Amino acid sequence: MIDWLLKYPLEAYRTATLEFALGVPVSWLFGAFAVGVVLLGIGLTMRSPLPAGKRAAIGTIQAAILALALLVVAQPELVDEQPVAGSNRVVLVLDDSASMAYRDAGETRIDSAKRWLAETAATLADTYAVETVILSDPNGQRPDAAAATAVAPTSTIAQTIAALVDSRHGQALAGVVVATDGLDTGAGNAPALASLGNAGVPVYGRLVGRTAVAEDLALTEVSVPPTAVAGARFDATVTVRHDAPGTARLRVLANNDTLLASTEIDLEAEQTLTQATVPLSLPDTGFHALRFSLTPIDGEQQRANNDLERVVEVPADTYRILYFEGEPRWEYKFLRRALDLDSDIQVTSLLRVSPNKYYRQGLNAPDELAAGFPSDAEALYPFQAIMIGSVEAAALTPAQHELLHDYVSVRGGTLMLLAGKNGLGDGGWGESALGPALPTTLPAFGRDSYRRLPGQVSLTAYGQSLPTLNIGESGTAGWDDLPQIADQQSVGEPKPAATTWLTVRTSVGQQPLLVSHRYGRGTSYVLGTGGTWRWQMRLPVEDQRHERFWRQLLRTLVSSAAPRQSLRAVASGSAIELEAEFLDDEWQPQSNLRVEAATGVGSAAGTMAMTVDPERPGIYRGELPAAVDGVHYVEVVALRGDESLGSARTAFAGIGSDFETRRVRANDDILQAMARATAGAVIDSADTTELKDRLSRSVAGVTEQRRRSVWDAPALLLGLLGLKALEWLLRRRWRQI
Amino acid sequence: MPLRAQVAALVVSLLAAAALPAEPAAEFQFVRLAYPVDRNGPAYRRGSGDMWKTDWPHAEHHLIQGIKRLTRVDVADEGVVLTVMDDALFDYPWLYAVEVGYWHLNQVEADRLREYLLRGGFLVVDDFHGTFEWASFMASMERVFPDRPVREIPESDESLHVLYDLDQRVQIPSIMLLRTGRTWERDGKTPHWRGIYDDDGRLMVAINFNMDIGDAWEHADTPSYPENMTALAYRFGISYIIYAMTH
Numbered sequence: 011m012i013d014w015l016l017k018y019p020l021e022a023y024r025t026a027t028l029e030f031a032l033g034v035p036v037s038w039l040f041g042a043f044a045v046g047v048v049l050l051g052i053g054l055t056m057r058s059p060l061p062a063g064k065r066a067a068i069g070t071i072q073a074a075i076l077a078l079a080l081l082v083v084a085q086p087e088l089v090d091e092q093p094v095a096g097s098n099r100v101v102l103v104l105d106d107s108a109s110m111a112y113r114d115a116g117e118t119r120i121d122s123a124k125r126w127l128a129e130t131a132a133t134l135a136d137t138y139a140v141e142t143v144i145l146s147d148p149n150g151q152r153p154d155a156a157a158a159t160a161v162a163p164t165s166t167i168a169q170t171i172a173a174l175v176d177s178r179h180g181q182a183l184a185g186v187v188v189a190t191d192g193l194d195t196g197a198g199n200a201p202a203l204a205s206l207g208n209a210g211v212p213v214y215g216r217l218v219g220r221t222a223v224a225e226d227l228a229l230t231e232v233s234v235p236p237t238a239v240a241g242a243r244f245d246a247t248v249t250v251r252h253d254a255p256g257t258a259r260l261r262v263l264a265n266n267d268t269l270l271a272s273t274e275i276d277l278e279a280e281q282t283l284t285q286a287t288v289p290l291s292l293p294d295t296g297f298h299a300l301r302f303s304l305t306p307i308d309g310e311q312q313r314a315n316n317d318l319e320r321v322v323e324v325p326a327d328t329y330r331i332l333y334f335e336g337e338p339r340w341e342y343k344f345l346r347r348a349l350d351l352d353s354d355i356q357v358t359s360l361l362r363v364s365p366n367k368y369y370r371q372g373l374n375a376p377d378e379l380a381a382g383f384p385s386d387a388e389a390l391y392p393f394q395a396i397m398i399g400s401v402e403a404a405a406l407t408p409a410q411h412e413l414l415h416d417y418v419s420v421r422g423g424t425l426m427l428l429a430g431k432n433g434l435g436d437g438g439w440g441e442s443a444l445g446p447a448l449p450t451t452l453p454a455f456g457r458d459s460y461r462r463l464p465g466q467v468s469l470t471a472y473g474q475s476l477p478t479l480n481i482g483e484s485g486t487a488g489w490d491d492l493p494q495i496a497d498q499q500s501v502g503e504p505k506p507a508a509t510t511w512l513t514v515r516t517s518v519g520q521q522p523l524l525v526s527h528r529y530g531r532g533t534s535y536v537l538g539t540g541g542t543w544r545w546q547m548r549l550p551v552e553d554q555r556h557e558r559f560w561r562q563l564l565r566t567l568v569s570s571a572a573p574r575q576s577l578r579a580v581a582s583g584s585a586i587e588l589e590a591e592f593l594d595d596e597w598q599p600q601s602n603l604r605v606e607a608a609t610g611v612g613s614a615a616g617t618m619a620m621t622v623d624p625e626r627p628g629i630y631r632g633e634l635p636a637a638v639d640g641v642h643y644v645e646v647v648a649l650r651g652d653e654s655l656g657s658a659r660t661a662f663a664g665i666g667s668d669f670e671t672r673r674v675r676a677n678d679d680i681l682q683a684m685a686r687a688t689a690g691a692v693i694d695s696a697d698t699t700e701l702k703d704r705l706s707r708s709v710a711g712v713t714e715q716r717r718r719s720v721w722d723a724p725a726l727l728l729g730l731l732g733l734k735a736l737e738w739l740l741r742r743r744w745r746q747i
Numbered sequence: 748m749p750l751r752a753q754v755a756a757l758v759v760s761l762l763a764a765a766a767l768p769a770e771p772a773a774e775f776q777f778v779r780l781a782y783p784v785d786r787n788g789p790a791y792r793r794g795s796g797d798m799w800k801t802d803w804p805h806a807e808h809h810l811i812q813g814i815k816r817l818t819r820v821d822v823a824d825e826g827v828v829l830t831v832m833d834d835a836l837f838d839y840p841w842l843y844a845v846e847v848g849y850w851h852l853n854q855v856e857a858d859r860l861r862e863y864l865l866r867g868g869f870l871v872v873d874d875f876h877g878t879f880e881w882a883s884f885m886a887s888m889e890r891v892f893p894d895r896p897v898r899e900i901p902e903s904d905e906s907l908h909v910l911y912d913l914d915q916r917v918q919i920p921s922i923m924l925l926r927t928g929r930t931w932e933r934d935g936k937t938p939h940w941r942g943i944y945d946d947d948g949r950l951m952v953a954i955n956f957n958m959d960i961g962d963a964w965e966h967a968d969t970p971s972y973p974e975n976m977t978a979l980a981y982r983f984g985i986s987y988i989i990y991a992m993t994h
Contacts, residue, residue: 336819337774337819337820337821338774338775338818338819338820338988338989338992338993339774339775339820339821339992340774340840340992342992342993343840343867343991343992343993343994344867346993346994347867347949347994350947351947361993362819363818363819363820363909363910363989364817364818364819364910365819367910369909369910369989369993371993431821462771462772462773496771496838543840543867544838546866546867547837547838547840547866547867547868548837548838549866550862550866551862551865551866
């Protein structure tokens with residue numbers, strides 16, 4: 011109706027400019043209008059007997075009639091550009107990537123796209139030269155798009171279309187139309203979108219395929235730590251994409267033959283991404299390829315996205331803990347016993363047995379720690395974790411307090427303070443230089459915060475989420491029926507960024523028991539008891555919960571310590587980013603090294619120089635192309651001149667099956683982005699006339715000026731008649747015809 | 748059960764209950780094991796159903812002072828008496844038993860003592876002499892550990908070097924020395940430091956055979972008892988404690 015009143019679609023008024031065919035300046039029209047209004051006013055004033063208000067109403071109507079009449083006389087026209095019929099070309103692009111083989115409602119996506127493109131070609135044929143190409147061959151080496159099959163391993167939609175438009179620079183390209191499921195495998199599309207925007211050729215997209223696929227489960231992400239301690243529990247976090255509620259079964263295989271875990275994941279109806287945590291443990295050293303597999307559900311077509319592979323390294327090195335204890339006590343004995351059978355962790359202890367004598371255990375050399383607690387970084391930093399028991403801070407010098415502080419913040423080591431009558435606040439540790447590094451504000455020295463009170467330990471909500479604290483059989487929590495501990499010491503108020511793992515309830519109330527926080531590069535803990543040994547003595551000898559508590563906790567402590575030389579490989583789109591760090595003996599960054607990475611991955615096989623990160627001293631970066639299958643190893647060597655200063659090794663899994671087939675849900679994100687960049691559109695309607703109409707308004711290609719008169723638009727004529735009729739009706743009512 | 752045996756058992760229970768605090772008063776508590784005697788044995792027949800009380804309480808009083816003076820162990824001022832069947836047994840990982848040539852553990856008690864030791868408890872036995880008392884001691888100990896051998900503690904064993912280097916294998920005599928001039932009793936002329944070890948090579952039971960370390964503690968303030976024997980007894984006692992608290 012509006013289009014009829016205005017003679018042309020409203021869109022035409024938005025995109026075209028308005029000009030007047032009469033050929034006189036607009037100011038003249040305004041002048042004529044002003045003169046007319048004055049004359050009308052004089053006439054009404056002199057000749058009409060109506061009261062002033064009614065005369066003003068009649069005058070307003072007559073002025074409007076005059077304005078419309080002048081507009082008609084001026085002959086307004088809509089002026090725009092339109093493609094010259096037969097002179098422009100439209101390229102239709104068929105996505106022939108492998109994901110287009112997916113079958114929706116009985117028809118493959120590529121067949122659906124072919125059908126729509128064929129209809130489009132027929133619709134446009136009378137106006138445009140229409141060319142159909144396939145996405146994997148945009149230059150038309152294989153021109154028979156109708157025979158194309160969905161087998162292309164990638165679909166870099168934006169990049170391919172940008173290259174296509176660029177290659178047709180000399181042609182009168184009115185538009186590009188792409189039919190796709192939108193599953194773009196390209197990374198870093200910003201340059202391609204900018205190029206498309208500059209070219210001025212509108213891109214129209216037609217999305218084929220379903221955006222929700224109820225019969226498909228996809229393992230979209232698996233997150234594991236790069237390293238783990240042999241036998242220690244660690245978390246794998248898996249993300250499952252689903253479009254229907256239900257249950258997914260996940261299996262984890264190590265090195266393709268050992269079942270590590272099998273668990274069920276509840277998939278909620280309210281969400282399409284579900285995360286779950288799977289506790290795992292690897293007993294042997296070396297690199298382990300872990301395959302995470304979702305069991306296919308009924309009707310699942312694409313099973314390649316059910317699997318992901320990750321690599322976890324269990325270093326062969328023995329971790330070392332330095333345990334400094336101020337008095338012989340049962341916690342010391344039973345802690346050591348719990349760790350005795352753990353060949354991966356060596357507890358080196360320094361126990362003050364008499365006023366001036368230390369007893370040392372777990373030594374690497376007879377004279378190790380013979381002079382007491384280390385006084386320099388060279389002796390202290392090789393330990394991954396330090397534990398300090400019931401010993402007063404004054405037993406160490408202020409310089410040693412500073413060294414311990416730097417051990418956490420600079421070296422990135424892990425520190426744990428244990429309760430005791432000379433420990434924590436009662437030992438004055440809160441007032442020492444180490445105080446800021448601790449996760450709690452310890453009670454002030456002299457408060458006598460240590461009590462021989464039995465207490466029941468329980469997990470906090472955070473603690474329940476940690477596999478480290480699953481000390482029961484078969485990975486269960488195992489805390490409900492633990493015997494009471496023998497003593498308790500206030501650890502004070504946890505600092506804002508600290509997390510509380512355990513609490514204890516005694517006759518004086520409930521308090522935090524095990525608290526940690528990150529400090530600098532490292533982590534610190536406080537444990538408000540020296541009485542966990544009661545778990546060992548109060549439970550049957552077959553019960554391993556006391557042993558598991560200490561083994562798992564200490565493995566967490568040592569495995570979180572920063573290594574001096576490290577290498578990480580992180581998948582980023584179609585590339586693997588390498589990040590190596592080399593620190594000197596005092597854990598200071600070394601930026602003047604030559605760092606070389608040796609790898610066997612694809613085209614990057616051989617040796618590659620890594621470059622120092624200008625913003626992070628000691629960090630060296632490099633990039634490898636992503637590999638598809640299997641486990642790939644990289645080794646970096648740090649050199650100064652010809653001298654090797656160290657090396658680091660890592661491994662990473664390929665991206666599983668090829669990235670193209672991992673996704674099945676149609677997604678119009680890339681189409682929307684191209685449409686925004688090029689003033690194109692995403693075509694929602696299967697009716698191809700919408701596309702033709704949009705193309706007709708395109709200014710791309712060869713165009714000619716089009717002038718369309720609007721003086722005879724029905725709205726103008728009806729307006730004139732309506733206003734005159736209104737004046738007549740008013741005069742009749744006021745009896746002044 | 749004969750009346751005198753019932754009375755003896757009652758005395759043991761009352762003494763143990765009276766001496767036992769609700770919780771250990773300090774990190775280390777000297778615990779004396781109150782054990783039953785063999786009702787067919789000589790001690791029972793002569794009415795000594797409380798052989799476990801030998802040297803009590805002066806032996807531990809003296810040793811506790813020595814522990815305080817010579818170590819950093821947080822030790823309670825008073826000792827504690829426990830039976831094998833006491834529920835609190837597992838709160839005290841160190842036990843001392845004297846005159847074990849007369850003890851008699853039934854299978855239930857033996858099973859409980861075995862569990863105590865395997866969980867990490869430590870037992871020192873002392874003041875028994877000669878072939879007869881050894882056999883009597885072993886009759887119960889074999890119920891505790893039927894398959895675990897008793898071995899001579901080698902000189903290199905860590906228990907003899909944890910604080911002192913105890914390479915003086917000298918027979919520590921009882922107070923009888925002052926009356927008889929003999930350092931031995933019965934036919935136990937040769938002192939033996941023996942032990943029972945766990946599967947990981949840690950000493951669980953320290954057996955002072957043919958010697959009387961308890962008397963040397965008890966008579967630390969007896970002018971005529973050899974001071975050097977008391978000093979050596981202190982060292983053995985403290986070493987057993989430090990070893991038990993570190994291994």
